[in-house]
Each structure stands twice: as C-alpha cells, then as structure tokens.
Amino acid sequence: MQLAERTFIVTGGGSGLGAATARMLIDAGTRVTLVDHDADSVETQARALGESALAVTADVTREADGERAIAATRERFGAIHGLINCAGIAPAEKIHGKRGVHGLDSFRRVVDINLIGTFNLLRLAVAAMQDNPTEDDDFERGVVINTASVAAFEGQIGQAAYAASKAGVVGLTLPAARELAASGIRVMAIAPGIFDTAMMQDMPAEVRDGLNAKVPFPKRMGHAEEYAALVRQILENRYLNGEVIRLDGGIRMSAT
Template identity: 50%
Template sequence: MEVKNVAAIVTGGASGLGGATAAMLAAKGAKVTIFDVNEELGNAHAAKIGGSFQKVDVTNEESVIAGLDAAQAANGVARILVNCAGIAHGGRVITKGAAHPLAAYRRTIEINLIGTFSVLSQFAARLAAAGLEPIGEEQGVIISTASVAAYEGQIGQAAYSSSKGGIVGMTLPVARDLAQYGIRVNAIAPGLFITPMMESLPIEVQKSLGENTPFPKRLGTAKEYAMLVDSIISNPMINGETIRIDGAVRLAPR
C-alpha cells in the first residue's frame, strides 16, 4: 500500500523499534501519530519526525479510544497500525522457593498481548466503518510485534513468551476476520535488536547476544525492523503471517 498522505498509528513509537518505524513512515509522507506512555520522549520524537503524539496507555481502553479520536480529528481515519508498545519482563516460575508473582505475569500479558489486541480491534472497527476508497486493493494494514521468544523462550521468559506467543496465535484469525474489510494483518518476530530495552543490559551481555547471531554477527538495528514494516506494507500478498527477522538466531535455553 502506498503510504504517502495516509494516516498511521505507531504504538510504542516514542522509542526503539516503534521510534524507527514512526520515522520511516513519516519520511515516506505518512501522517504519523505516536501512541506511548512516555510523554517526554513521545513529544520529542514526534516533533523530530514531523508527526504528532498522543499519550496512550494501551492497557486502558478509554485511553486507546481517546487517542484514536484525537489522531482521527487531526489526520483522518488511520489505515496503518504498527503495534510496538511492550515491556520485557524476566522472572523464573520459581525464585528462591517462591512462585512467580502473578501480578507481574498479568501485567506483561496486559501490555504486550491485550494492549495489542485492544488497539488493533478499535483501529479496525473505525477503518471498517469509514467506507474509505481502497488504496490499490486494500483499506489498511496492521503489523504487531511478537518476538523469537514466542518460539524459543529462554529461562525466565515464561511471562514474556506467553505474551508474544499470543500475538503469533492471533495473527491468522485476526487476518481472517478482517479480510472482508480489506485489512491485512501480520506480525514481526524480531531476534535481538539494539534499542533502549536492550541497552539496559550490560555491554558484555549485549556483545555476547550479538555474537550468538549466526549472520550478521551483531544485534539488529531498529532501522532494519522498520525496513521489514515497509516491505510488509508495500506487498499486498503478505497476510496472516508472522515473519522472523533474526539473522538466523535461535535462542539457547539461557
């Protein structure tokens, strides 16, 4: 789909993979609105790329609806949604004899999985109801962010892998549901990418993670993630799929 002058929403667009995606879409002429809980970074990044920012917590349905209302008032009904909002929670099922705190498990699912579904369902309902002229064959495109941890979660990733496995699982049925409205639905499963989430790890850990990637032997860049978003948006035949972008890495148990 051609993105020039098209309204687009990027959740988690203040930083990392979402930040690079918002920048890529804006550079191609899309009217980008960043949804993020980080107001300071979100406003600064939106100003830098010539987009706008809405403070949206993807776990709060009213906040999602208010964000979509504001984005629509400014740019019209959005046709592109890229879900990048997420957190990385680590914790074993048992630590020092105690069970994994359920609240932390629930919070990870709430942000990464339910938040993704909430934004995509509200976005799709608006787009389906809008009766816009198709662009080429289609009305719009949704891309969500899973992880290779959906397939080979490591020790301590039960909550995170559950949340990302849910995104992989929903992608085909959501694509089937939205096919009648001309909306494509895909997900991206990144391997190890250098973003603020990853930069919180010690430099030696980052280095060793990069070296475990067969080729290229390094961490991916947010720009490379955004390149895949661009490819998915531009190719109408990609639908109902989760695409790994990982330099052939397969996560070891730990």
C-alpha cells in the first residue's frame, strides 16, 4: 500500500507500540486516528502529532465506541485504509496461586480487551474499507495488523489469560485474511517479544534485567520504533498476508 495520503486507525495509540506506530505513520505522510480509553494520553499524543492526527477516547471492547471511532475517522478524513490494533493489557494471575483461584471476571476482561476488542475494530474497519477504490493491478483496498505476543506460543506461568487471548489473535489472522482476500484486504499479525513500553516499565529493575538477559541478540528489550518499522514494512509489502511475524530478538520464553 502507498502510505502518503492514506488514513489509518491505531488502537492503543495513547502509549507504547501504538503511539510509536502513530508517529511513524504521520512521518510517512498519512492521517491517523488514535483510539485509546485513556483520554489524557490519547489527547496528548494526538496533539503532539499535529493536524493529521485525531484522538478518539474509546473502549475497544464496546460496540458503540468502535462505531464512534470509525464514524469520527470517516467524518474527519473521508476513508479508512488501515487498522493497527495495539490496545491491550497484560496482567499476571495464577490459576491456583497464593491469592487463591484465578478470577473468572479477570480472565474474561483480558480476553475481552485483547481478543474481542481486536475483533470489534477489525470487523468495523473492514466494513468501512469495502467502500475504498482499489489500488492498481492488485486491487488492494486495505490492511489490518493485529498485535499478538510470543506468549501466544510460549505462555509463562501466570499468563493463562494473556496467552489464551493472544493465541486467539493468532488464530484469527488466517481465516480473516482468507475471507477478506475477496475484498482486497490483507490481514497480518505481529507477535512481539519484550518491548520497552509502559507495560514493562512498571517492573522492578531486577525483573527487567532478567528479561533482557533472556534475549539472544540484541540483549535488550525491543524499541517501540522497531515495532513501528515492521508495521510500515507490512503495510508497504503487499505480498505479506495471513501470517504472524515474531519480532523478538530470537527469544523463546521459559515457564517462569
């Protein structure tokens, strides 16, 4: 996809991987709607990006909020060419730990935000993309990029809910790509390893050091800009479709 003059929605745009992706897209000459349920951070990020950015405070799990984000984007920018789903949470909880049995509501909440929230925006964005004129000989109309995690493949102890939600994102990718191929819409997912965002910054220094040591090379957490660079490659490289790409410095997570 040609990026200039195109319009993208980035969920989780108020922080971390989503904020870096929105920045990359603005620098590439696109228009971006940043969607996040944290009003302060999404407004601040969008303001810093200038006139080509729009902030929408919305909870990705809610149908009405998703519809409002799509409508606001179409009203401001006219069309939607891409969706990058970055909104997510990663709380740790054991199935049967010191704090007792895993809560059902806490399990549901993780699946609700990470998986159902991803699907909510996907279904609404691809409906809007059907109206796009096709782009040159490949008849492309749009691209969706979801964010999974290496936890989808190697969930650690305490990640039952998180790993299950991200495995759902992985499972969604191929059937969505197959179905939407007829509309000229590609669907991809990125499975990040450990990235230096708010999600990781709250951890104690010794935990962070331990995680860095587990990465084969380079021995550090990923930078959000490295995630954004892969988003750009996926958007621009039309032959990428229906695949989950690990972006992880070679890490394979252990049980703990």
